[in-house]
Amino acid sequence: MSSSIPRTAKRIAIVMVAVGTVLGASGCTGNDPENNSPAGSKSAPKKAGSNNDAAGKKVTIGFSGPAADHGWLGAINKAAKDAAKKYPDVELKVAEGTNDASLQISQIETFINDKVDAIVLLPTDGAALTEVATKAMNAGIPVINVDREFSNPFAARTTILGDNYGMGVSAGTYACQLVKQKKLSNPVIAEIAGIDSLPLTQDRSKGFKDALKKCGQRVDNRVSAEFTVESGEKQASNLVQAAPKIDILWNHDDDQGVGVMAALDQANRHEMAFIGGAGSANAMRLIKEGKMEATVLYPPTQAADGIKVARLIAQGKGISDLAQVEVPRRIVLNAPVVTKKNVDQYLPLAFES
Template identity: 70%
Template sequence: MPHRSSRLLRATGAIAALALLTTACTSNEPASQETTNTDPRAVSSNDDPGKEVVIGFSGPESDHGWLGAINSTAVAEGEEYEDVTLRVAEGTNDPSMQISHIETFINDGVDAIVLLPTDGAALTKVATQAMDAGIPVVNVDREFSSEFAARTTILGDNYGMGVSAGTYACNLVEENDLGGDAVVTEIAGTDSLPLTQDRSDGFKDALKECGQEVDHRVAGEFTVESGEQAASNLLQAVPEIDIIWNHDDDQGVGVKAAFDNASRDEFFFIGGAGSKNAMRWIQQGEMEATVLYPPTQAADGVRLARLLAQDKGMSDLVQREVPRRIVLNAPVVTEENVEEYLPLGFES
């Protein structure tokens, strides 16, 4: 069944030039099968073997493709360095269990901790205890409620995802002469989550730049089942759509099933997060684009934790200290650059 994007002009625009700041490859496969970025790194001594360090890593339960990739790429990154011993706690969605993991790391005297908290506020106290014990903490994705709880925070850009998706949607409107009559719709994630609100705000703000707005919006729960139900509701309510942005590619498996069941493909379909499924659909002409939310954040966290534990800085900066806060980019993956980004995708 041909997708509209295979029949109409594709928009490229400035979005295609956005650069991904992450450095390790991603997948939801076991860590032993992981590969990391083999491109040349900055010319410096940072990657040379140094002082042996022990890094504790605590991440989420792998009940979602993106979360699975967070864990597996962190483990793979630790294996890249002969001077790193990575102690990996069992993935969990229970804040109490994760607190006990961090307490164990503190008692064992690890050199650094990389932590994607199940709940940033709930883990703030124990992370602060680690910092007070002289153990640098790298906070990943979900922020603590105190600046004193982490040496460095590394984040994806949820608002930026929305901006990237909205800017790309504006390009589609212009390139395909859709004009003011374009019907732009949105399938969000869980509405109660700040990350969902940020993505929607960014999308809405970017659309304003080209005089567009979200005409219809539904929300799922970041699951295949909720995605299919939300998309079915949208299709039933709106007989003709020009653009759909779905926040999450794991949820997008259900969204795409709803499209196929309804035999609807008149619209440009834009995804979010960057799964391999989405990238294969782009290759097959069944999806227009997806916006990355890098699942390499914890892998980058491991790399930064190693630098901190070895008293090293960042060679690409004039101010060599590891920054206090790093926000990763949210590039758009299209037919033109999908081959470049496919190795970074995760399996849903």
């Protein structure tokens, strides 16, 4: 996600990990194996095996994220803590959630002074936290960058991201399937986006448009909201007034989707297949009840995955299911579509709006 995103807009699917390509060793150059060891380790990583969850050397991991002022962010923080509790060899130091970049910088400074073994950081502002993350890396402390990227890739040992463009592609691809399944002729497809000035919204909309284009469809009606319940209700009301018929509606965010559903209820407009985004428990319950068609996930597990990756790196391990002996530099999580057929698989990990 963009480092310039306001706190209300930063969210956004669950497990199903697509591992990125190893881009190179962190913070170093050359082909010397000693130089290519991950930051914070004394030797080259051990060969990946099937016993990664077995207790290893004790490691201390610092975790810092924004204030949990949104359901998705609350789930991010909880999942990180829960992941750490599963490992007796992990001591987790949790900084107080904040949307103040200066305060978060001081938190990372404290972790550096405490000489933690690794840092998992979901920055309130990726650009603002780049310098202090680089400082940690230079001190030999591997940094796991979650969700909002630093402005310099060398500020992190590994970056774990959701896939905003992929969300749009998933939503658009599913919409195309619905057009075919329902044998819709000249379908009206609508979109309720998030804040249009944000790269994440632009990426989601582009992915949606690109996927629709492949099946000869387009977005006929579009409005943008602000990732809040109130804005979702207001913009959905405007949308249904402007469009007397809608066959498929994609809403970018399930929190603002609460307001969208309220507007649809008030207008008695339930003729459309309503697709959500992000993966809230509320949306999944509506899917089970048949009141929503689907939702596209943006993983609230990113920080939990960060904790697991930080532990492996600090212990000099790789990911056991990969032949590569080192943890990848970049991991992008999948954006699957949740429908009535598979909702029970995802509901236990969904976040409350």
